Amino acid sequence: MGTTHVPIVQRILNANDQIAAQNRAKLDSEGIFGINIMASPGAGKTSTILKTIEALKDRMRIGVIEGDTAAVTIDADKIKAVGIPVVQINTGGGCHLDAPMVADALQQLPLQELDLLIVENVGNLVCPATFNIGTHANIVVASIPEGDDKPYKYPRIYQGIDVLLLNKTDLAPYVAFNTDYFRRGVEILNQNVNFLPISCKTGEGLDRWADWLLQKAAH
Amino acid sequence: MGTTHVPIVQRILNANDQIAAQNRAKLDSEGIFGINIMASPGAGKTSTILKTIEALKDRMRIGVIEGDTAAVTIDADKIKAVGIPVVQINTGGGCHLDAPMVADALQQLPLQELDLLIVENVGNLVCPATFNIGTHANIVVASIPEGDDKPYKYPRIYQGIDVLLLNKTDLAPYVAFNTDYFRRGVEILNQNVNFLPISCKTGEGLDRWADWLLQKAAH
Numbered sequence: 001m002g003t004t005h006v007p008i009v010q011r012i013l014n015a016n017d018q019i020a021a022q023n024r025a026k027l028d029s030e031g032i033f034g035i036n037i038m039a040s041p042g043a044g045k046t047s048t049i050l051k052t053i054e055a056l057k058d059r060m061r062i063g064v065i066e067g068d069t070a071a072v073t074i075d076a077d078k079i080k081a082v083g084i085p086v087v088q089i090n091t092g093g094g095c096h097l098d099a100p101m102v103a104d105a106l107q108q109l110p111l112q113e114l115d116l117l118i119v120e121n122v123g124n125l126v127c128p129a130t131f132n133i134g135t136h137a138n139i140v141v142a143s144i145p146e147g148d149d150k151p152y153k154y155p156r157i158y159q160g161i162d163v164l165l166l167n168k169t170d171l172a173p174y175v176a177f178n179t180d181y182f183r184r185g186v187e188i189l190n191q192n193v194n195f196l197p198i199s200c201k202t203g204e205g206l207d208r209w210a211d212w213l214l215q216k217a218a219h
Numbered sequence: 220m221g222t223t224h225v226p227i228v229q230r231i232l233n234a235n236d237q238i239a240a241q242n243r244a245k246l247d248s249e250g251i252f253g254i255n256i257m258a259s260p261g262a263g264k265t266s267t268i269l270k271t272i273e274a275l276k277d278r279m280r281i282g283v284i285e286g287d288t289a290a291v292t293i294d295a296d297k298i299k300a301v302g303i304p305v306v307q308i309n310t311g312g313g314c315h316l317d318a319p320m321v322a323d324a325l326q327q328l329p330l331q332e333l334d335l336l337i338v339e340n341v342g343n344l345v346c347p348a349t350f351n352i353g354t355h356a357n358i359v360v361a362s363i364p365e366g367d368d369k370p371y372k373y374p375r376i377y378q379g380i381d382v383l384l385l386n387k388t389d390l391a392p393y394v395a396f397n398t399d400y401f402r403r404g405v406e407i408l409n410q411n412v413n414f415l416p417i418s419c420k421t422g423e424g425l426d427r428w429a430d431w432l433l434q435k436a437a438h
Contacts, residue, residue, distance in 0.1 A: 040260045041344045041373060042365025069345055072371045093375055095314060095345040123373070125260045126288055126314040126343055145364035145390065146261025152291045154260060154342070156312055171364065174393055 016131060019099035023134025026106060027117060032063075033217035034117040034135035036097075038157060040150075041123030043143040044167040046075045047200035048209075049118050053082055055210040060115040060217060065089060065105045067097040067122045075120065085109055096127035099134055116217055125150065129157040137162040137216065144168045148178045151185030158186050163194045163212060170199040235350060238318035242353025245325060246336060251282075252436035253336040253354035255316075257376060259369075260342030262362040263386040265294045266419035267428075268337050272301055274429040279334040279436065284308060284324045286316040286341045294339065304328055315346035318353055335436055344369070348376040356381040356435065363387045367397045370404030377405050382413045384428060389418040 027034045039045045046066075053062055064086040066076045071090045079086040087105040089097060102119060109117070119135055121128040138161040142150060145168060151158050158164070164186050166179070183195055194212060198205035246253045258264045265285075272281055283305040285295045290309045298305040306324040308316060321338060328336070338354055340347040357380040361369060364387060370377050377383070383405050385398070402414055413431060417424035 040342070040365075041369055042259060042362075068372060070372060070374050074368050074371060093345070093349075095343070122345065123259070124314070124343055124345055126312070126341065127346065130312075143261075143364065145362065145387065146259075149293050150260055152293060153287060153289060155289050168364065171390065171393060174390060 016099045019103050020132040020134035023099055023102055023106060024136070026111070027134070027136070030111045030114065032111060032114050032117050033137075033213070034119065035137045035139055035213075036119045036121055036128075036133055036135040037139045037141060038121045038125075038128045038161075039123060039141035040125050040143075040146055043123070043141045043146060044200050045120050045123065045141050046078060048141050048165060048167060048198070049120060050078060050082065051200050051203070051206050052118065052210065052213065053079070053084055055206055056116070056213065057082075057084070059214065061113055062116045062118065063109045063111075063114040065102060065109070065117065065119040067091060067101070067120055069093055069095070069122055085114075091122060095122055095124050096131050097121050097133055098131045102133045116213065125154040125157050129159070139163045139165060141165045141167050142182070144171045144177045145175050148182040149185070151182060151189060155189050158189045158193070161190060161193055163196060163209070165209060166195070166197045167200060169197045169204055170201045235318045238322050239351040239353035242318055242321055242325060243355070245330070246353070246355070249330045249333065251330060251333050251336050252356075252432070253338065254356045254358055254432075255338045255340055255347075255352055255354040256358045256360060257340045257344075257347045257380075258342060258360040259344050259362075259365055262342070262360045262365060263419050264339050264342065264360050265297060267360050267384060267386060267417070268339060269297060269301065270419050270422070270425050271337065271429065271432070272298070272303055274425055275335070275432065276301075276303070278433065280332055281335045281337065282328045282330075282333040284321060284328070284336065284338045286310060286320070286339055288312050288314070288341055304333075310341060314341060314343050315350050316340050316352055317350045321352045335432065344373040344376050348378070358382045358384060360384045360386050361401070363390045363396045364394050367401040368404070370401060370408060374408050377408045377412070380409060380412055382415060382428070382431060385414070385416045386419060388416045388423055389420045
């Protein structure tokens with residue numbers, strides 16, 4: 001049964017990767033550093049983006065692409081409210097962004113005026129992991145109340161990421177969370193990850209995250 | 220290009236629904252009430268299942284199917300440790316359970332000895348929503364730290380569910396969460412949902428959840 005099916009799947013993946021490469025080339029030609037932010041629903045992707053804008057808006061020109069499964073503009077409105085160009089992708093129930101969606105969104109952003117592009121993927125620890133969208137770095141936002149066993153249970157998303165932001169450290173006193181166990185789980189899968197505990201509520205760790213972005217974008 | 224593709228998708232969905240109907244018939248013939256528990260990663264599915272077992276194990280014979288994207292048996296081991304029959308489905312990176320996976324798992328459970336079957340789906344607020352697995356009721360476990368905007372951003376999963384368990388109410392003092400806004404978001408999508416705030420930590424609300432299960436399983 002699989003004899004005709006497998007080559008078709010292969011072709012779809014290659015098409016995505018081809019368009020991802022075009023996205024990357026476009027970002028490079030404009031001198032933009034692009035990041036893909038992935039997480040469970042509610043880990044704090046939008047809060048992290050807002051805090052990143054707050055920290056860097058005087059030093060970098062930032063644009064945002066918001067991926068959502070529905071047409072509501074809750075997150076995009078928050079970005080717009082702080083004066084940052086934003087384009088929303090409504091996946092129509094789809095569980096991840098892909099490179100063609102991002103290519104469409106790029107056409108609607110003033111790329112010549114940007115230094116940093118932040119893409120907020122759909123909230124999902126499974127599907128976004130396997131779709132290259134053409135950004136330069138993959139970031140996962142995890143959060144303390146999600147529990148310390150997530151890297152063991154959703155391993156794929158942690159492979160190949162550049163930064164793990166462990167958010168909501170302010171809730172650590174109220175939740176059983178073993179940071180060493182969590183971190184070991186991530187590092188077994190990915191020895192090169194930058195592991196940064198943060199709190200979007202208290203501001204903890206956000207300076208280190210901003211420094212990482214500034215340094216990477218300068219290259 | 221779509222002319223041959225669409226019928227194939229249709230056929231796959233129908234195959235899933237056919238097997239879901241067979242799963243349902245098997246549960247009915249054994250007098251088992253089956254529930255499908257869905258949630259974001261870390262909302263507390265496994266904790267809720269453990270608390271449900273604790274509340275009901277002297278009144279119902281319970282079996283569990285654990286869906287995971289990886290081969291780790293962290294959750295299944297916890298169920299096994301409390302003396303309940305459990306079968307793990309490793310989706311091999313897949314983002315949801317489907318009816319054939321559950322059919323396979325049912326063959327490995329002592330169905331004649333069960334009154335309640337609890338299926339823990341893969342942690343994902345998007346993909347599990349569209350796959351009928353043949354259980355009698357769909358449950359979503361949400362949690363306070365995920366934020367009150369989730370029904371607006373991931374609407375599909377809330378449609379057609381029977382119970383919304385809002386977990387981690389113990390964290391409410393430390394997190395900005397508007398329960399009315401959240402609940403309204405769920406009820407716009409689904410007017411028949413049973414909305415039950417719970418805390419697996421303090422035990423709040425678990426008696427009402429146990430009563431709901433006992434009442435439904437008795438029919």
